[in-house]
Amino acid sequence: MTHGAASSATHPIQAGVPQNSVLGPVLHLLFTADIPVPESTSIVTATFADDTAVLATGEYYETATGMLQAAPTSIANWTRKWKLVINARKSVHVDFALRPHSYQPIYIENRLIPHSTHAKYLGIFLDQRLNYQTHVKAK
Numbered sequence: 001m002t003h004g005a006a007s008s009a010t011h012p013i014q015a016g017v018p019q020n021s022v023l024g025p026v027l028h029l030l031f032t033a034d035i036p037v038p039e040s041t042s043i044v045t046a047t048f049a050d051d052t053a054v055l056a057t058g059e060y061y062e063t064a065t066g067m068l069q070a071a072p073t074s075i076a077n078w079t080r081k082w083k084l085v086i087n088a089r090k091s092v093h094v095d096f097a098l099r100p101h102s103y104q105p106i107y108i109e110n111r112l113i114p115h116s117t118h119a120k121y122l123g124i125f126l127d128q129r130l131n132y133q134t135h136v137k138a139k
Contacts, residue, residue, distance in 0.1 A: 042064065
């Protein structure tokens with residue numbers, strides 16, 4: 001890149017979009033526009049910038065969890081295709097439920113997604129009962 005008499009070295013981008021650039025957010029939206037979205041109306045994929053949340057609803061926990069497992073699998077295949085890396089340390093599995101249920105693990109690329117009682121998404125702590133106690137305590 002050149003500006004006046006000054007210039008900087010160029011580096012090819014192997015995958016993804018450049019960080020901290022003016023066009024970065026627009027390029028990211030274009031780059032991730034084809035992220036897999038499940039066909040089921042019981043599953044929602046919510047994205048904002050580089051944060052992605054996958055939510056599954058169902059009358060029965062086992063049904064919702066079974067549908068939910070399909071989403072990380074298809075997203076992992078998509079990220080491999082486009083040479084993106086999923087940050088496993090930021091991934092978390094929270095069961096939002098009022099009724100007791102047995103735990104069923106969720107995996108992404110054969111790695112267990114850690115189970116937690118809450119998740120932070122877009123600056124808000126969402127706890128498993130959705131009563132915002134975790135968020136209030138954090139703030």
